Amino acid sequence: MIKIKKEETESHTISILVDNEAGALARVIGLFSGRGYNIESLSVAEIDQDKHKSRITIVTNGSMMTINKIKSQLERLIPVHSVNDLTSEGPSIEREMALIKVVCSKSDKEEVIRLSEVYRAKTVDTTQDSFIFELTGNIEKINSFVDLLRPLGLEDISRTGLAAVTRGSK
Amino acid sequence: MTELVGAEVVIKALNDQSVDHVFGYPGGAVLPLYDELFKNNNAPQHILVRHEQGAVHAAEGYARSTGKPGVVIVTSGPGATNAITGLTDAMMDSVPIVCLTGQVPTHLIGTDAFQEADTIGITRACTKHNWLVKDPNDLARAIHEAFHVATSGRPGPVVVDIPKDIQFADAKYVPPAELKYENYKPQVKPNIANIEEAIELMGNAKRPVFYTGGGVINSGPEASHLLKELVLLTGFPVTSTLMGLGAFPSSDKNWLGMLGMHGTYEANLAMNECDLLINVGARFDDRVTGRLEAFSPLSKKIHVDIDPSSINKTVPVDVPIVADCAYALESMLMLWKSKGHKVDTKDWFDKINEWRKKNSLDFKNSTKLIKPQFAVQRLYELTKDKDVFITTEVGQHQMWAAQHYHFNEPNRWMTSGGLGTMGYGFPAAIGVQVAHPKSLVIDIAGEASILMNIQELSTAIQHKLPVKIFILNNQYMGMVRQWQELLHGGRYSHSYTHSLPDFVKLAEAYGAQGIRAEKPGELDKKIIQMIDSDLPVIFDCVVDQNENCYPMIPAGAAHNEMLLGEKEDDHEVSDEGKVLI
Numbered sequence: 219m220i221k222i223k224k225e226e227t228e229s230h231t232i233s234i235l236v237d238n239e240a241g242a243l244a245r246v247i248g249l250f251s252g253r254g255y256n257i258e259s260l261s262v263a264e265i266d267q268d269k270h271k272s273r274i275t276i277v278t279n280g281s282m283m284t285i286n287k288i289k290s291q292l293e294r295l296i297p298v299h300s301v302n303d304l305t306s307e308g309p310s311i312e313r314e315m316a317l318i319k320v321v322c323s324k325s326d327k328e329e330v331i332r333l334s335e336v337y338r339a340k341t342v343d344t345t346q347d348s349f350i351f352e353l354t355g356n357i358e359k360i361n362s363f364v365d366l367l368r369p370l371g372l373e374d375i376s377r378t379g380l381a382a383v384t385r386g387s388k
Numbered sequence: 389m390t391e392l393v394g395a396e397v398v399i400k401a402l403n404d405q406s407v408d409h410v411f412g413y414p415g416g417a418v419l420p421l422y423d424e425l426f427k428n429n430n431a432p433q434h435i436l437v438r439h440e441q442g443a444v445h446a447a448e449g450y451a452r453s454t455g456k457p458g459v460v461i462v463t464s465g466p467g468a469t470n471a472i473t474g475l476t477d478a479m480m481d482s483v484p485i486v487c488l489t490g491q492v493p494t495h496l497i498g499t500d501a502f503q504e505a506d507t508i509g510i511t512r513a514c515t516k517h518n519w520l521v522k523d524p525n526d527l528a529r530a531i532h533e534a535f536h537v538a539t540s541g542r543p544g545p546v547v548v549d550i551p552k553d554i555q556f557a558d559a560k561y562v563p564p565a566e567l568k569y570e571n572y573k574p575q576v577k578p579n580i581a582n583i584e585e586a587i588e589l590m591g592n593a594k595r596p597v598f599y600t601g602g603g604v605i606n607s608g609p610e611a612s613h614l615l616k617e618l619v620l621l622t623g624f625p626v627t628s629t630l631m632g633l634g635a636f637p638s639s640d641k642n643w644l645g646m647l648g649m650h651g652t653y654e655a656n657l658a659m660n661e662c663d664l665l666i667n668v669g670a671r672f673d674d675r676v677t678g679r680l681e682a683f684s685p686l687s688k689k690i691h692v693d694i695d696p697s698s699i700n701k702t703v704p705v706d707v708p709i710v711a712d713c714a715y716a717l718e719s720m721l722m723l724w725k726s727k728g729h730k731v732d733t734k735d736w737f738d739k740i741n742e743w744r745k746k747n748s749l750d751f752k753n754s755t756k757l758i759k760p761q762f763a764v765q766r767l768y769e770l771t772k773d774k775d776v777f778i779t780t781e782v783g784q785h786q787m788w789a790a791q792h793y794h795f796n797e798p799n800r801w802m803t804s805g806g807l808g809t810m811g812y813g814f815p816a817a818i819g820v821q822v823a824h825p826k827s828l829v830i831d832i833a834g835e836a837s838i839l840m841n842i843q844e845l846s847t848a849i850q851h852k853l854p855v856k857i858f859i860l861n862n863q864y865m866g867m868v869r870q871w872q873e874l875l876h877g878g879r880y881s882h883s884y885t886h887s888l889p890d891f892v893k894l895a896e897a898y899g900a901q902g903i904r905a906e907k908p909g910e911l912d913k914k915i916i917q918m919i920d921s922d923l924p925v926i927f928d929c930v931v932d933q934n935e936n937c938y939p940m941i942p943a944g945a946a947h948n949e950m951l952l953g954e955k956e957d958d959h960e961v962s963d964e965g966k967v968l969i
């Protein structure tokens with residue numbers, strides 16, 4: 219019998235500065251799929267319109283050796299300017315935004331509102347029997363809010379993927 | 389800046405990049421380019437191949453035997469997809485190739501137009517970088533950048549995809565001198581602190597070994613020269629990967645032979661028992677390391693590589709040195725001299741000499757059948773004093789060539805290492821011959837591999853390229869048969885090469901010369917006949933069908949678990965080993 223080995227993995231947030239040109243994102247995510255790395259979260263947007271630079275933030279997991287490999291392979295791509303492993307480089311601020319739609323019965327309504335208050339979610343739309351909440355926070359916070367809403371009529375959810383920057387002056 | 393049309397810009401850019409030869413095949417989407425090749429007196433010489441895969445391999449042979457980039461022109465759609473194997477091969481073996489592909493006109497991109505393929509998407513994974521030119525004024529820059537990326541840092545293939553309307557459109561030409569390459573500036577000079585650490589380790593080593601690779605050859609002849617000097621000064625033994633053969637002279641007393649799956653006993657045992665491993669331009673490939681957990685367990689490791697992502701990829705190292713091999717070797721040499729280190733390697737060589745006595749490349753010769761090893765040995769003896777270049781296909785014959793043909797200079801040996809592409813050797817030999825019209829160029833082939841790009845014989849005839857194809861004809865996909873024998877109970881599933889052509893007649897049908905040898909006694913005479921021919925030759929060397937390639941580290945085994953030959957009964961390969969390739 220052949221056993222497939224699994225290695226110890228940890229989650230890392232990688233921040234990548236790229237030229238905003240056709241195909242840059244495809245090169246980055248193609249590297250992940252081509253070499254069998256995971257993408258848990260992905261966000262991308264232009265951050266400098268004059269210089270055509272975009273920031274791609276990826277949450278991935280792997281052993282420390284794998285994370286380092288991902289970093290040096292990303293650095294090898296021509297449109298990539300810099301790669302930072304925010305998880306290893308020290309404290310960073312990480313935020314994600316989610317829009318969460320709940321369709322609930324009258325009896326659950328109160329509990330849904332109470333939870334949204336506890337999590338400080340913003341109510342951005344409401345009807346007789348539905349809510350849309352906007353929640354910003356780290357991944358865990360959003361996950362746990364979503365988990366609590368699930369039995370109460372969670373209908374739809376859209377998340378932005380993680381945005382992250384390092385703390386302090388550097 | 390001069391106003392030209394796109395196709396003229398391409399030719400001008402090739403001129404400014406000092407391109408003398410291009411390998412290609414025409415089609416609808418590159419007609420303007422081909423028109424320019426026809427009209428323009430300055431256009432590089434075009435070598436018409438018979439299949440686009442052949443064009444890329446020919447360009448690879450050209451590049452690896454000259455150190456210059458190989459240039460390819462193919463049409464859109466099927467032209468581009470036919471080139472994929474060659475591009476992937478060049479990617480794996482770090483060969484600088486600039487491939488210009490035609491594309492449907494910009495307004496038709498994305499409409500499933502005739503002969504449209506998403507060339508950029510398809511080649512993203514098998515090129516170092518690629519460009520789709522959508523604005524004629526970007527064309528010159530894209531081509532110059534393509535040459536820059538292909539040839540600097542770790543070399544590799546690049547694609548410039550040029551829609552047909554761009555080839556017709558007015559376009560500004562920009563010469564390379566006016567461009568800056570902000571985005572791609574690979575580190576070529578080593579960090580001196582790392583060199584100091586390395587020299588410290590080398591000065592204190594008891595059982596050191598140099599493990600060198602294709603990076604030394606890619607770095608240029610100067611790197612080979614510096615390597616020789618460093619070995620002479622330190623007195624350390626040297627082994628090399630398949631890709632690195634020739635960087636260090638095989639006639640030198642410190643030479644251990646090739647290492648890896650079919651490497652010599654002494655090379656692999658030295659890797660296993662060394663206390664310092666100095667990797668210069670090799671990448672710890674799985675053909676070399678064998679089982680990773682058991683790889684060179686006692687050694688500190690130094691790794692010189694121009695590609696930072698090669699370092700710590702599979703084998704963690706103690707001293708990483710990101711640099712071009714020549715720069716790293718030069719710094720090492722200078723520091724070694726100034727420190728005045730002396731290492732006594734006598735005990736270490738005593739041990740190595742014991743291993744050498746195993747004569748691991750030995751084989752039982754025969755007076756009735758031509759043994760493939762014997763054929764390569766005779767070929768070597770009869771050609772070694774000539775100006776000779778060797779290419780190979782993939783299989784047992786490739787390993788026998790690596791074991792029994794010896795090289796004393798870089799750029800003389802071209803083989804498909806990383807991808808293991810059957811069909812590589814013959815077109816590669818054509819590319820070598822284009823670059824070295826007066827030299828003797830021999831493709832050591834298998835009868836199965838040669839049929840994968842046999843159509844290129846027509847190319848060789850047309851362009852008067854007297855390449856010699858030396859087929860070790862064992863009527864089997866020998867390497868497959870060997871693995872089936874060792875791993876699959878001798879069930880030779882589809883590895884017999886049925887219905888072979890008569891290679892002598894085949895040669896003659898193309899206008900080449902055919903020679904067949906069936907007995908050891910006639911070998912020398914016929915090899916000389918082949919060498920003396922002015923024509924391309926297919927030499928059908930009929931060899932022992934049952935010969936296996938030894939020594940061998942079975943898949944999933946360690947260096948000290950080598951099989952030396954048939955006699956050994958412990959052919960047991962672990963389940964983990966069986967899944968490996």
Ligand SMILES: Cc1ncc(C[n+]2csc(CCOP(=O)(O)OP(=O)(O)O)c2C)c(N)n1
Pocket residue numbers: 781782783784785786808809810811833834835836837838860862864865866867868
């Ligand atoms: C394009 C391609 N297809 C399949 C293989 C798998 N393969 C490796 S060696 C080999 C047999 C080669 O046979 P031959 O050319 O006769 O060489 P021999 O091993 O007999 O010397 C095959 C099929 C390969 N390396 N390349």
Ligand SMILES: [Mg+2]
Pocket residue numbers: 783834835836860861862863864865866
């Ligand atoms: Mg064969």
